[in-house]
Structure formats: structure tokens, C-alpha cells
Amino acid sequence: MTQIDTKTRLLDAAECLFSQQGFAGTSMREITTVAKANLAAANYHFGCKEDLLSAVLERRLLPLNQARNARIEQVLTEAAEANMRPKTEDLLRAFIEPAMAFCNAGHNSNAFVAIIGRSLTAADPAVRDRFLDLVRPLLTTLHQALCLALPQLPRELVLTRLFFTIGALGHCLCFSSITPLCEPNSSDTHKHRETLTQDLITFVTSGLESPC
Amino acid sequence: MTQIDTKTRLLDAAECLFSQQGFAGTSMREITTVAKANLAAANYHFGCKEDLLSAVLERRLLPLNQARNARIEQVLTEAAEANMRPKTEDLLRAFIEPAMAFCNAGHNSNAFVAIIGRSLTAADPAVRDRFLDLVRPLLTTLHQALCLALPQLPRELVLTRLFFTIGALGHCLCFSSITPLCEPNSSDTHKHRETLTQDLITFVTSGLESPC
DNA sequence: GTCTATAGATAGATAGAC
DNA sequence: GTCTATCTATCTATAGAC
Numbered sequence: 001m002t003q004i005d006t007k008t009r010l011l012d013a014a015e016c017l018f019s020q021q022g023f024a025g026t027s028m029r030e031i032t033t034v035a036k037a038n039l040a041a042a043n044y045h046f047g048c049k050e051d052l053l054s055a056v057l058e059r060r061l062l063p064l065n066q067a068r069n070a071r072i073e074q075v076l077t078e079a080a081e082a083n084m085r086p087k088t089e090d091l092l093r094a095f096i097e098p099a100m101a102f103c104n105a106g107h108n109s110n111a112f113v114a115i116i117g118r119s120l121t122a123a124d125p126a127v128r129d130r131f132l133d134l135v136r137p138l139l140t141t142l143h144q145a146l147c148l149a150l151p152q153l154p155r156e157l158v159l160t161r162l163f164f165t166i167g168a169l170g171h172c173l174c175f176s177s178i179t180p181l182c183e184p185n186s187s188d189t190h191k192h193r194e195t196l197t198q199d200l201i202t203f204v205t206s207g208l209e210s211p212c
Numbered sequence: 213m214t215q216i217d218t219k220t221r222l223l224d225a226a227e228c229l230f231s232q233q234g235f236a237g238t239s240m241r242e243i244t245t246v247a248k249a250n251l252a253a254a255n256y257h258f259g260c261k262e263d264l265l266s267a268v269l270e271r272r273l274l275p276l277n278q279a280r281n282a283r284i285e286q287v288l289t290e291a292a293e294a295n296m297r298p299k300t301e302d303l304l305r306a307f308i309e310p311a312m313a314f315c316n317a318g319h320n321s322n323a324f325v326a327i328i329g330r331s332l333t334a335a336d337p338a339v340r341d342r343f344l345d346l347v348r349p350l351l352t353t354l355h356q357a358l359c360l361a362l363p364q365l366p367r368e369l370v371l372t373r374l375f376f377t378i379g380a381l382g383h384c385l386c387f388s389s390i391t392p393l394c395e396p397n398s399s400d401t402h403k404h405r406e407t408l409t410q411d412l413i414t415f416v417t418s419g420l421e422s423p424c
Numbered sequence: 425g426t427c428t429a430t431a432g433a434t435a436g437a438t439a440g441a442c
Numbered sequence: 443g444t445c446t447a448t449c450t451a452t453c454t455a456t457a458g459a460c
Contacts, residue, residue, distance in 0.1 A: 006426080022335030025236035027453060041426055043455060118333060121386035123234030123326070157411065164415045167383025168376040174333035175375065199369065203376045203419035210418035218443075240436060253444055255437060 007045045009035040019111035065138045067098045088149045089205040100197040117173030165204040221247040231323035277350045279310045300361045301417040312409040329385030377416040
């Protein structure tokens with residue numbers, strides 16, 4: 001059993017509690033209690049509550065979005081090499097699969113996906129803005145790529161449909177944490193999640209490719 | 213200028229602030245200040261903060277869901293009379309249109325739709341549970357109706373796709389309040405919202421009707 | 425880097441006058 | 443039904459010892 005340093009324990013606790021109670025609904029004291037750390041230590045490491053939120057978001061979202069970005073670029077490259085247009089489904093899979101797969105990753109990131117799922121439309125502007133800054137480049141990239149895949153559609157319509165896609169994905173991410181789709185200790189949770197991911201990709205691909 | 217009673221002013225203020233700051237992020241004092249009422253008056257009328265939330269939800273959601281339910285029943289009746297299956301698009305329109313149209317209704321219900329959009333996946337269990345109790349019957353009705361429209365699909369898949377639909381709708385409802393899709397004082401806000409509504413219906417209809 | 429102690433503000437709720 | 447006043451608890455953040 002390796003020792004985990006205080007800063008990491010604080011991030012873990014904050015991530016877990018923010019996902020279960022929201023940002024405004026969680027106090028620094030709750031976080032430090034769960035982390036078995038001191039209130040002053042939290043402020044020493046992160047300055048204030050809002051900067052702790054930023055740290056929680058950045059820790060997971062930067063690598064996740066880097067992975068999504070790489071997969072989108074890969075789809076674009078392979079399509080270009082074959083002199084084909086990229087496929088809508090491949091692009092959407094590159095965007096969705098890493099996020100959904102995050103639930104199965106080791107860390108308590110099952111909690112984190114709920115934060116992702118809610119952040120874009122969070123009531124608290126602090127949450128929304130700090131999150132949006134971290135995803136805007138990826139969304140711009142994805143939008144442009146989808147326009148290549150769907151040249152017959154107006155760019156604005158592609159953007160609108162991308163927002164619908166994000167809504168459906170976000171909802172999924174929240175629910176897979178709030179209401180486990182099967183028993184938490186069920187052995188086929190992993191399999192169930194893969195099915196859900198494919199169902200979602202099928203759904204949004206049809207929606208995006210719908211005639212104008 | 214008609215006098216508005218204290219109870220209504222409190223509901224209006226709470227609705228507005230909850231939609232902008234969330235439930236946990238809004239204090240009773242803020243609400244009473246905006247409502248130009250006294251803190252004690254709020255507790256006299258509603259008992260506690262959570263019951264105020266319930267009152268805010270029920271005031272708009274009960275009539276809205278009644279309207280949606282009536283429209284779903286109408287689609288089913290007309291289909292039955294013609295010995296046809298109901299159309300997926302008609303059912304989805306019956307569910308979505310009243311909610312999106314709510315933005316244009318007189319009251320400050322432009323704020324309320326954001327509450328609806330977020331509630332189902334809200335971090336705060338109090339918000340989620342109180343909301344879910346108010347929409348569960350409608351969702352059950354809609355699910356059954358959609359299964360009639362899509363007999364070739366497994367019922368579980370229809371339910372999964374209905375959740376995606378709710379996610380996309382919720383996202384729309386939040387965004388039409390957070391980030392006005394055009395300038396707030398623009399004369400064609402209303403028209404823009406109608407376009408968005410139709411775009412959403414097209415999107416989710418394609419998604420739901422996608423082959424298995 | 426982590427602690428104790430506490431400042432200073434604000435929270436939800438209630439008692440009791442009117 | 444609405445008010446003033448206040449209780450009690452909790453909050454974020456910081457000062458200063460170690």
C-alpha cells in the first residue's frame with residue numbers, strides 16, 4: 001500500500017464530492033475530512049475553492065481531451081490518405097468512446113465523468129466557464145472535422161447537431177454515475193457500458209447524418 | 213400595474229435565482245431580497261428551502277407535463293382511429309415542442325426551462341428526486357407510446373434512446389437560457405427557437421428510428 | 425508542508441411583536 | 443401575513459506555530 005500524498009488525496013476527495021453534491025453543495029471542510037487532511041492544507045495547495053475546482057477538472061480533462069484530439073486527427077489522416085471523406089461515425093466515436101471508457105479506468109473517475117457531463121450546462125458560471133475553457137478547442141476541431149464528413153449540411157446545422165450530441169453524451173455520463181445501469185458489483189457492468197456507448201454512437205450518427 | 217402577492221414574488225425570485233445559480237448556490241436571503249420580501253415570510257409560506265424548490269418545480273411542471281401528456285394521447289388516439297401506428301416524430305414533437313415553447317411564454321419561464329434541463333442529472337439528490345417524481349409518469353407514457361411506434365426495436369433500446377433524447381433536450385433548454393442563441397433583444401429570437409426546436413426533433417427522430 | 429486556532433462573513437430557521 | 447431580531451451552525455480563508 002503506497003502512501004498517497006495530501007494533494008492527491010484532496011483532489012480525489014474533491015472530485016468525488018463535487019460529482020455527488022455539486023460545487024456549491026460541497027464545502028472545503030467536507031473535502032478535507034474525506035481526504036483526511038487539514039482545511040489549511042487545502043488552501044495551501046490550491047489557494048481557494050475555485051482553483052481547487054480548476055485543478056480537479058484539469059487533472060483528468062487535459063489527458064482525456066488530448067486522447068480524443070489524437071483520435072480525431074487519426075481519423076482525418078486515414079481518410080486523407082485514402083482520398084475519402086472522414087466518416088461521421090468514426091469522428092463521433094473518437095469523441096465519445098474515450099469519455100465513456102473513462103468510467104472503467106482505474107481511479108475513481110467514474111465520479112469524474114458526472115462532473116464532465118454536467119459542467120457545460122452547470123448553473124454556476126464559475127464551473128461552466130472553467131470547464132468551457134478546457135473543451136472549446138476540442139469542440140472547434142470536432143466541428144470542423146464533422147463539416148468535412150457532412151459537406152452537404154450547412155455548418156451551423158452541424159454545430160447545432162453537435163450540441164445535441166454533447167447533450168446526449170453528457171446525460172449518459174451523469175447517469176452512469178447517478179443511476180448505475182446495472183448493479184455496481186455486477187460482473188457485466190463493463191460490458192453494459194460498452195453496449196451503451198455503441199447505442200449512443202449509433203443514435204447520434206443517425207441524428208447528424210439526417211437529411212437537411 | 214397589478215399588485216403581485218408575496219408568495220408569487222418569492223416563487224418568481226426563487227425560479228430565477230435557482231436557474232442562474234443552482235439550488236445549493238442560492239440562499240434564502242438572496243431570494244427574499246430579490247422578491248422584496250422578508251426572510252421570515254419565505255419560511256412562513258414554504259416551510260423550508262427544499263419545499264420552496266418543490267413549489268417552484270410544481271408550479272410550472274405540472275401544467276407543462278399535463279399539456280405534453282394530452283398531446284401524446286392525441287397522437288395515439290388519431291393513430292388508433294386511422295388504424296395506423298403512431299409516428300415517432302409526432303410523439304417526440306408532442307414531448308419536445310411544449311417544453312421549448314415554454315421559453316416564449318410570458319412569465320420569466322425562460323429561466324425555468326434551464327431548471328428543467330438540469331434537474332434530471334442534477335448533482336444534488338434533493339433536486340433530482342423532487343424533479344424525477346414529477347416527470348416519471350410522463351416518461352413512462354412516452355416510452356410505451358414510442359414502443360408502439362417502433363415495434364421492431366427492443367423496448368430497452370427504445371428506453372435507452374429516449375434517455376439520449378432527454379439529454380439532448382435538456383441541453384437545449386439550458387443553453388437557450390445560458391447562452392442566448394441570438395441577441396436577447398433580437399426580433400427573431402422567437403423564430404430562431406422554432407428552428408432549433410425543429411432541428412432537435414429531426415435529430416432525435418433519426419436517432420430513435422435508426423436500425424437496430 | 426501540515427498543523428491549531430480563529431477571524432469574519434453568511435447560512436437556514438425560529439420566536440414573538442404587530 | 444409580514445415584520446424585527448436573533449439563535450445556532452456552518453462557511454471560506456488566513457495568521458502563525460512547528
